[in-house]
Amino acid sequence: MSFRIAYLVVSDRRSQGDxxxxxxxxxxxxxxxxxxxxxxxAVCPDDQTAVAESLRGWADDGLADLILTTxxxxxxxxxxxxxxxxxxxxxxxxxxxxxIRASTGAKNRFAYLSRGVSGIRKATLIVxxxxxxxxxxxxxxxxxxxxxxxxxxxxxxPGSGEADSHPKG
Numbered sequence: 001m002s003f004r005i006a007y008l009v010v011s012d013r014r015s016q017g018d019x020x021x022x023x024x025x026x027x028x029x030x031x032x033x034x035x036x037x038x039x040x041x042a043v044c045p046d047d048q049t050a051v052a053e054s055l056r057g058w059a060d061d062g063l064a065d066l067i068l069t070t071x072x073x074x075x076x077x078x079x080x081x082x083x084x085x086x087x088x089x090x091x092x093x094x095x096x097x098x099x100i101r102a103s104t105g106a107k108n109r110f111a112y113l114s115r116g117v118s119g120i121r122k123a124t125l126i127v128x129x130x131x132x133x134x135x136x137x138x139x140x141x142x143x144x145x146x147x148x149x150x151x152x153x154x155x156x157x158p159g160s161g162e163a164d165s166h167p168k169g
Contacts, residue, residue, distance in 0.1 A: 003151050004039035005031045006064035008054050010072035010081050011131060015045040022133040023070040030140045039064045046072050051084035059088070059121035065151045067124055071131030073116040081128050082117045089119030089126060096127060096146070103142045104135070111135070123154050 007027045013019035024041055031038050040063055044050045051072065058064055072081030086092070096118035105111040114135070116128030125147075129139050 003036045003065040005066050006040040006058050007068040009043040009070050012045045015043045023136045026133045026136045046078040048080040048084045052087045056088045059124040067126045070129045073114045073128050073130050082115045085117050089121050092119040100139050100142050104138045
């Protein structure tokens with residue numbers, strides 16, 4: 001099954017052209033390896049309102065099955081991606097972010113400093129990733145193991161029974 005992916009790079013420096021974006025291309029390459037489609041991508045500053053508006057617009061328009069954000073999940077006062085995500089999601093899916101941190105944290109203790117969240121708006125899953133290409137690649141290698149099932153559940157029609165089947169593993 002093919003899914004539509006959108007990604008939002010959250011960075012003051014990258015949005016102003018002061019720094020090259022390396023996380024967006026990493027996400028795009030990963031999407032291609034999955035056989036999925038990049039439906040949209042953008043770069044915006046570390047601004048809670050700008051992030052929330054982008055996420056809300058893409059989800060409400062039904063543009064993507066999955067929206068990935070990269071950046072803005074750290075500890076600095078400008079890192080507001082989790083807050084923006086919480087502002088617009090309808091249901092949080094904490095297990096995704098908890099599992100990713102635990103999986104990557106086994107090799108890199110700094111993974112536990114990421115405040116990223118995951119949640120659903122309409123039929124779109126939104127997952128916050130850190131802003132480094134290495135972290136993005138590590139997180140995606142774990143996510144690819146659960147995303148097909150999660151996204152299929154979101155696309156299942158109520159009462160069809162499709163959302164009730166769980167793969168082993």
